[in-house]
Amino acid sequence: MTSILKNFPNWPAADRVHAFVTERTGGFSTGKFSSLNLAHHVNDDFSTVERNRDLLQLSVPENLSFQWLNQIHSNIVNVVSVPSPPIKGDSLICRVPGIACCVLTADCLPVFLTNLKGTEIAIIHAGWRGICRGILSKTVNKMCSDPYDLIAWLGPAIGPCHYEVGGDVKDALKKSISAKELWSRIEICFRESSTEGKFFLDLYKTAGAMLKYLGVNKIYGDDHCTFRDREKYFSYRRDGETGRMVSTIFIDPKV
Numbered sequence: 001m002t003s004i005l006k007n008f009p010n011w012p013a014a015d016r017v018h019a020f021v022t023e024r025t026g027g028f029s030t031g032k033f034s035s036l037n038l039a040h041h042v043n044d045d046f047s048t049v050e051r052n053r054d055l056l057q058l059s060v061p062e063n064l065s066f067q068w069l070n071q072i073h074s075n076i077v078n079v080v081s082v083p084s085p086p087i088k089g090d091s092l093i094c095r096v097p098g099i100a101c102c103v104l105t106a107d108c109l110p111v112f113l114t115n116l117k118g119t120e121i122a123i124i125h126a127g128w129r130g131i132c133r134g135i136l137s138k139t140v141n142k143m144c145s146d147p148y149d150l151i152a153w154l155g156p157a158i159g160p161c162h163y164e165v166g167g168d169v170k171d172a173l174k175k176s177i178s179a180k181e182l183w184s185r186i187e188i189c190f191r192e193s194s195t196e197g198k199f200f201l202d203l204y205k206t207a208g209a210m211l212k213y214l215g216v217n218k219i220y221g222d223d224h225c226t227f228r229d230r231e232k233y234f235s236y237r238r239d240g241e242t243g244r245m246v247s248t249i250f251i252d253p254k255v
């Protein structure tokens with residue numbers, strides 16, 4: 001694994017905040033889960049996933065605890081102050097050092113948030129369903145920080161080049177957004193496909209528009225496609241049964 005413990009390039013997070021996304025290489029899993037699959041729910045061998053998670057633990061400071069989620073595409077936001085077994089929901093907020101907040105993805109968008117001082121962090125599992133249900137706004141609203149003081153990083157997700165969706169997705173998003181001004185910014189994230197009734201959705205721009213509407217103006221990242229980059233990323237849309245990358249953010253216990 002490389003680039004662990006390194007803030008994302010050009011992301012102006014405080015020195016005490018670390019964030020990273022794993023890639024699919026460097027682990028023990030084989031076949032369709034090859035090789036650094038960090039998810040238990042995808043049918044990979046349990047003990048192999050544990051070995052992969054041990055690798056992850058070895059790559060971060062001692063005494064760091066990983067907080068996992070049982071992700072369900074919901075709008076459930078959890079504030080954690082002590083590490084616990086996996087919690088149901090799709091977002092974690094944390095204000096104490098030493099807890100690595102994790103989401104698992106293979107196409108859905110991982111959204112990292114921190115305030116500029118580095119006293120509060122959050123991570124969100126944002127697929128279109130979670131976005132419809134308000135996972136982004138619920139997280140930002142539950143954070144103590146002023147949204148204008150937050151910076152966001154959009155981790156690797158399926159890009160607009162490959163994310164074809166039906167009109168039902170567009171309808172569901174439209175229905176979930178009451179502000180006309182916001183919908184006008186989201187509507188342009190759907191580009192018509194050559195297949196009738198289908199669209200290519202830009203998840204990055206969708207999440208970005210929503211975050212900006214919430215007052216989070218400093219947004220970084222967003223230049224990957226998990227589907228396109230098969231060497232680097234798992235992609236559920238591309239491969240069906242496959243592994244998951246982890247996106248992690250934590251406040252350094254030593255800084």
Ligand SMILES: [Zn+2]
Binds near residue numbers: 160226
């Ligand atoms: Zn793509």
